[in-house]
Amino acid sequence: MIELLIILAKIILIVGPLMGAVAYFTYAERKIIGYMQVRLGPNRVGPKGWGQPIADAVKLMFKEIVVPAQSNRYLFLLAPVLSIAPSLAAWAVVPFGDGLVLADIDASLLYILALTSTGVYGIIVAGWSANSKYSFLGAMRSAAQVVAYEIAMGFALVGVLIAAGSLNLREIVLAQQGGIWHWYFLPLLPLFLVYYISGVAETNRAPFDVAEGESEIVAGFHVEYGGMAFAVFFLAEYANIILVSMLVSLLFFGGWNSPFEGIWGLETLFGWVPGLVWLLVKTSFFMFTFLWLRATFPRYRYDQIMRLGWKVFIPVTIVWLLVVGVAVVGDLPPWWG
Amino acid sequence: MLDNYLPILVFIAIGIAFGVGPIFAGFILGPHRPDAEKLSPYECGFEAFEDSRMAFDVRYYLVAILFILFDLEIAFLFPWAVVLDQLGWFGFWAMVVFLGILVIGFIYEWKKGALEWE
Numbered sequence: 001m002i003e004l005l006i007i008l009a010k011i012i013l014i015v016g017p018l019m020g021a022v023a024y025f026t027y028a029e030r031k032i033i034g035y036m037q038v039r040l041g042p043n044r045v046g047p048k049g050w051g052q053p054i055a056d057a058v059k060l061m062f063k064e065i066v067v068p069a070q071s072n073r074y075l076f077l078l079a080p081v082l083s084i085a086p087s088l089a090a091w092a093v094v095p096f097g098d099g100l101v102l103a104d105i106d107a108s109l110l111y112i113l114a115l116t117s118t119g120v121y122g123i124i125v126a127g128w129s130a131n132s133k134y135s136f137l138g139a140m141r142s143a144a145q146v147v148a149y150e151i152a153m154g155f156a157l158v159g160v161l162i163a164a165g166s167l168n169l170r171e172i173v174l175a176q177q178g179g180i181w182h183w184y185f186l187p188l189l190p191l192f193l194v195y196y197i198s199g200v201a202e203t204n205r206a207p208f209d210v211a212e213g214e215s216e217i218v219a220g221f222h223v224e225y226g227g228m229a230f231a232v233f234f235l236a237e238y239a240n241i242i243l244v245s246m247l248v249s250l251l252f253f254g255g256w257n258s259p260f261e262g263i264w265g266l267e268t269l270f271g272w273v274p275g276l277v278w279l280l281v282k283t284s285f286f287m288f289t290f291l292w293l294r295a296t297f298p299r300y301r302y303d304q305i306m307r308l309g310w311k312v313f314i315p316v317t318i319v320w321l322l323v324v325g326v327a328v329v330g331d332l333p334p335w336w337g
Numbered sequence: 338m339l340d341n342y343l344p345i346l347v348f349i350a351i352g353i354a355f356g357v358g359p360i361f362a363g364f365i366l367g368p369h370r371p372d373a374e375k376l377s378p379y380e381c382g383f384e385a386f387e388d389s390r391m392a393f394d395v396r397y398y399l400v401a402i403l404f405i406l407f408d409l410e411i412a413f414l415f416p417w418a419v420v421l422d423q424l425g426w427f428g429f430w431a432m433v434v435f436l437g438i439l440v441i442g443f444i445y446e447w448k449k450g451a452l453e454w455e
Binding site: 010015060061062065082087088089091093102103104105117130131132134140143159224227231235306307310318322325329 | 369396418443
């Protein structure tokens with residue numbers, strides 16, 4: 001019983017800040033994209049608009065949840081749950097520091113891959129159960145896109161596994177110790193790019209957001225959702241963005257390792273900074289690039305998205321898997337000498 | 338060893354609660370004024386026509402099948418990747434043969450036009 005309470009407290013310690021991060025990430029999104037487009041962004045609720053996410057949450061709470069008459073109502077209400085449960089539960093194995101993890105299991109990367117794949121059920125169930133043409137088309141598009149990029153993502157992860165020789169996220173980070181040139185983004189540069197871009201496509205974010213191409217199919221698979229049912233989809237999407245950013249920092253950017261490791265002078269100068277801060281700085285940077293991409297690039301066409309996923313990413317990752325394999329088995333310098 | 342998985346089970350339960358809770362709260366706090374127009378599916382301005390469970394492009398089906406093949410492939414690669422360092426060249430070449438067969442299939446579907454979206 002006591003054990004269960006401790007677990008619950010730890011989960012709250014993870015989910016609480018995560019929810020806060022999601023809320024203020026939406027604020028950051030509107031503010032940053034606003035400034036990038038020479039607008040002010042939200043600035044009415046509270047000082048400089050800081051109260052905006054809370055106001056949005058309260059507003060959504062008091063909105064009517066419309067369940068369309070022709071929909072399969074139980075599936076319709078199940079879909080948001082199917083979409084948020086995996087995007088939160090995946091955080092159970094994410095390490096925030098050496099030993100700072102809720103469940104230190106050996107198959108943690110496999111677990112994350114399994115759970116993030118489950119998210120596609122939320123999309124397809126939402127689109128189908130609403131019984132609306134727009135949401136059906138949106139769901140077909142999103143689901144096909146998500147599964148297509150999942151393959152490239154999986155292959156990129158195999159490269160990380162070959163390099164680190166472990167499925168455990170903590171051990172993958174520890175394998176990158178020894179300075180910035182040991183981080184996997186250098187030896188695995190193509191895989192890092194494939195993984196990050198696939199992460200953007202997986203979360204249905206711009207420039208791959210055809211699912212909610214406003215001018216074509218309105219909001220895509222969640223067009224019929226309103227109020228809190230919509231808010232749950234929204235939470236899931238942003239929790240996924242933060243998860244992808246976190247995973248990129250863990251898998252390719254040394255996690256909680258300091259970037260100044262092994263550099264004379266700077267190492268001791270920044271020696272007092274805790275590892276968690278480095279991890280969060282890296283994660284925030286990748287979260288920022290999600291917004292940056294959205295403000296910069298026009299939307300891809302659907303055939304271009306599928307071509308990129310199948311005809312570019314999969315060949316690139318297969319070739320680079322062989323390169324990494326030769327380097328690891330042959331103990332080739334500079335990384336595996 | 339196995340009790341490491343208890344927190345995960347609890348976390349999944351919390352995740353489900355995070356989905357159910359807000360929707361439940363929304364039903365309690367929000368208004369309930371349904372009418373026929375509001376409950377009809379969204380369709381730009383006019384009355385909904387035809388069934389929305391319509392036939393869809395066969396390419397989506399093709400993508401789903403290809404996904405299963407490749408995802409299975411990845412599942413096979415995972416354990417191999419973890420121990421590749423100990424397997425040495427024999428393990429490496431064994432997987433090259435395996436990947437080679439996959440690539441032949443990939444080239445075939447590419448040439449067949451299964452990956453074309455115009």
